Amino acid sequence: MAKAEPKITLSSSRDIPFDKLVLSQANVRRVRAGISIEELAEDIARRSLLQGLTVRPQLDDNGNETGMYEVPAGGRRYRALQLLVKQKRMAKTALVPCVIRDADAATLAEEDSLAENVQRAPLHPLDQFRAFQTLREKGLSEEEIAATFFIGVNVVRQRLRLAAVSEKLLEAYADDCMELEQLMAFTVSTDHARQENVWAAIEDSHNDTPYHIRRMLTEQTVRASDKRARFVGLAAYETAGGFVLRDLFEADDGGWLQDAALLDRLVADKLKAEAETVAAEGWKWIEVAVDFPYGHTRALRELDSIEKEMIAKEKKTLKALNTEQAKLEAEYQDAEEVPDEVDRRLDEIQEAIEALEERPLTFDPDEVKRAGTFISVSSDGRLRVERGFVRPEDEEPESIENGENGEYSSGDDGDPTSTHSIQRTVITLGGKPTEADEEEEEDGIKPLPERLVTELTVSRTLALRDAVAANPHVAMTVLLHKLVRDTFRHGTAISCLDASVHEVHFPAQPDGLNDSPSAKAVEERQVGWKRDLPDDDDALWDWLNALDEASRLALLAHCVSYGVNALYERGDRYGGSAISPHGVRQRIAEADRLAHALGLDMAEVGWRPTVANYFGRITKARILESVREAKGEQAVQLIDHLKKPDMAKEAERLLADTDWLPEPLRGLDLDAGGDGEATDDAGALPAFLSDDEEDPNEPDTQSTVLAAE
Template identity: 65%
Template sequence: MAKTVQKITLSPSRDIPFNKLALSQSNVRHLKAGVSIEDLAEDIARRGLLQSLNVRPVLDAQGAETGQFEIPAGGRRYRALERLVKQKRLSKTASIPCIVRDPKGEISAEEDSLAENVQRVALHPLDQFRAFKALRDQGAGEEEIAARFFVAPAVVKQRLRLAAVSEKLLEVYAQDGVTLEQLMAFTVTTDHARQEQVWEALQQSYDKEPYLIRRQLTESAVRGSDRRARFVGAEAYEAAGGVILRDLFEDDSGGWFEDVALLDRLATERLAAAAEKVAPEGWKWIEVAVDFRYGHMSHLRQLDGVTIELTPAEQVTFDALTAEQTKLEIEYEGADELPDEVDARLGEIEAALAAFENRPVRYEPTEIARAGVFVSIDADGRLDVDRGYVRPEDEPSIQASGEDPAEGETRQAGGTTSATSDMQRAVITIGGGESDGDDDSDDAIKPLPERLVGELTAHRTLALRDAVANNPQVAMTALLHKLCLDTFQHSAPGACLEASVRHVFFPAQAGDLKDSSSAQAVAERHEAWKAELPKDDDALWDWLATLDDTRRAALLAHCVSFGVNALYEKGDRYGGPGVSAHGVQHRIAQADRLARAVGLDMVEAGWRPTVDNYLGRVTKPRILEAVREAKGDQAAQLIDHLKKVEMATEAERLLDGTGWLPGPLRLVDNVDVSDTSTDTVEGLPAFLADGEEQDVAMDGVDPHPITAE
């Protein structure tokens, strides 16, 4: 006979007047936690009571109900209702929804109170983020949402920003695949594709710290504390269409200016405008740059000017400000903290006095006519106008007679004179080029993009690793070199042996890197060794001890190779935590030495220039330079009239098999970049030749068709 299932009977629900309710001493909550009673009362006043109170009848000595009820579960809601009654916003006899428990049941009031609090599951943060987003989508503003849930508007902004992260990453977070701190780091940008790209890259790294995520998401942006950003200003930058990445969870020092090209343009335009204001002073030249190289004035003579003294009126103002400053400092000398208005006034006085101290300098007109000015940005992001520098070629020559020029004349380079009454127009040079020149920027060979250099050196690093792993003698020399530096030049206390190899990852890499022959060779060798190595530490020691010298050297070379780093990266010129510019140069120099030792040849390693990995990423002059180096001037002339896309495609064909390499992949002492003869010039395919040809006589050989200009 089937056993009858006992049916569950739920406690009945009743509306009980508030004045019939009282708190129970069986309530297990005694410490304050969560939303305050005041905020809970306001929430109940707005939306009503969302959850009934759990009550039990109060019995008299004979066990009969008295009509009163005590509350073992729901005490905070009762306190909030009580507050509303005291404020006369709720009637004393208002009906309160309650679940009435049987006082004679097996379950005690304390157990009910404990169960209600312990079995409560807090809302997952992601559900909260999405709920806030849903409220905003329904038309509620951030301030309104904050008021409804008694949080600061900044908290609402943060949660809405978290809800706006890539849905793919949110799902990973929901499955505990990413921490809340990591998710917060991804909110720096709203670019979902970039967020996912960085997350995929992090899967190959053991380091997934939030600071690293922020750094990778903002690697192509400029910090708000950068002098260019402070000089231009966030308002002007955003007015020009620029986007500032903001971190709502940490102090971001003004965020990150995403469009670096726009920022540089705005900074240069503002500097150029400042130079135009300086030009009427009569200087011979004005150089404008966001940042001049170190020692740019070392070969120039600086004029000795005379600081212009204060006028009587300025002197009176200066003395009054100084006296006021002294008075305030004496008055508040013993104060722990200055009043806001006093602190602000002292700041104003200091700024005014600083302006008086930075007095203009007067130079002789004859000196101004041969000297120049540097216009730039100082370390604090302010305009820096540095006047009075004379180039060696502009120094006056000594006249044979030893006579000075007549008054009102200036001596020019070469000893000629001209009247200063005709004010000369200063030649303004911006970033190395005259502002009013006729130079065609398309014809200038510009530096390679930094990311492209990073990708090229990633190819070289991987090839160098493979070469080092195949040359145990060089690997042992490199390791011994590193150990000697650590032993004799640095202090390395701590572990038994702190020699280590840190696997270097590639933050910038081309799409074809993983498919290169070097990558495949490294991976195959790694898996072969991995299959042989014992997993246990002691067993590994015993296994290594039994290896013969040849295999021991091969394994050492393989391990050492993973520490090879020939990557180019932008050096930190301001003493930050990153590698310095000098450090990068030193790294590349050591990589060249290592490459020579192993006889690295990037052509043999399988690299060749293509549209995707180089030619489509550089300017037209760079493409023509590559073809000219590999095939000669006549080959370059075949394609110099083409558009960029067609030129890159045709250059790939012309360079195929020549062994040409871009600068970052060459050794510094390499002179010949190709063994291909430049005597033979190929013709363009018919579809690129525009249907026109010219005859070129070439030492008795048949003329080759080339495109007409």
């Protein structure tokens, strides 16, 4: 008959005075980890001891019990209790709950210590998130929870944000279908339905990175770093009822503004209010927009102005600001990190210095009556006010005959003291019209829409102008080339240079042209030369005649550059006054030759394909072809199943770090053969010029701003 297995007998437990306990050398924990002994002591003082100590009787040399007990398991709790006794917050004879192991137990004391730590199962992170949420629901503040568990308040907020994600996503995380980093990415949105839709779209795809999740969840929002948000200010936006969503796990540049329509309304209201203030200065007209197209003041005469001198008080303030700035910069020049309050103060000082140094301008009051002002938002979110521009039609002031003596007086009702009434500004913040719904495409790749080609060649023309102005040798060559052809019976040939020289204005412009490196370089060069030129025509001749050769060449190159015209436009097939299709092809070929001579690379000057300037304007077939050229067939397979808006965004991301360019920006490879002259054979031209049909689905994306009449 088999003997029955002996029943398990658990070790007994009882309360032992603390002064009868000593720390055992069998405790295996040697490395400090987790919360400190001080923090553990505070926790025991607050909620008492939650887990007893495991002890063994201490034996003398003869194997007899001494009445003392060693603590092999629970050493950190023992030290915390010891600290409380030392601080006289607990009596040294206080009873401590203990589990007593036999001195001759079959297992070693080291085993007890190791087992207690190794076999302890930590909470699943999700259980911790939900526990924090429960504490919050029961009335504890974020600060109280942080103090209780000795962690930062931001950590508590992060865990509460994770617990607030859609329950469906939390279940996926609990089932190991989602990684913690992915769950963290979903916290940038509080919309559970949106979270679930995004997860459904990516859970079985290759593109399920946290970055992609954040991007999909914030695509309808506006970054706090956007110039419109900086112009209005987050405080004003939130006061108006707007919500700013912050990412507690990643740097987010201030977060995302969820209500773009509210932001645009606030921008418009603030611009209108600023316009009313400027209108009180007596200007005839004011145009207001978030942004103006490049060269919007070119056709207007700019009034002469005088900078208002600083008064003594302003000079004293400026000196004090410069001194404080230098002191702070010297104090923290070797610091690894500047404190937030110091960083904010340095920003405030810099803004105050710029405000003082940017002196107000004074104008002739009579000129102000027929001039106007442009009001917009600069790229850094500040108000930009461009005063003192006269339209051609306003050059001659209106006059009426007054009285029998034939005298004339300006103004209303014959009153020489009256001024033109202040005109109210009509504001149109020109958003682009919604693109037509995506249609099924025929097989093959359609030609690029003509308007898109025009916009692309605008960017190239501006880059060519900058490059020509910086290369006097090429500028002289292209000018002589044009003049020689005109002189020696080639006057009918079309060139990419209007050698008159008059500026070629752009009929269509891509977004962000004002902030492109080429535009800034051209504008800076224009302002520099204009500042040096004499006003009087005779003085101008003498000034030019006295210039050194290098300056003459640099000025020539700058002037020649303004005549560069590398624009694509629809040719007139019926012999009208406009350029013919053959002429357009000749112009593009000439522009290719010029770009080749200059070594112009549009990728090097900063042009990158985006949804706004390219991918959102072409067909899916062309998007895939672009990705195939730049990244290969494997990249195409990652996005070929997407809808067009998503495909365009992914194409922008994939090609962001490449030097890929669309055909209109590449030019022709003149080294491959030929002299660069255009021909009438359309088949030899780039694909983007091989079809003259307009794309009927291409929207007119030109923004308009209506000024007061």
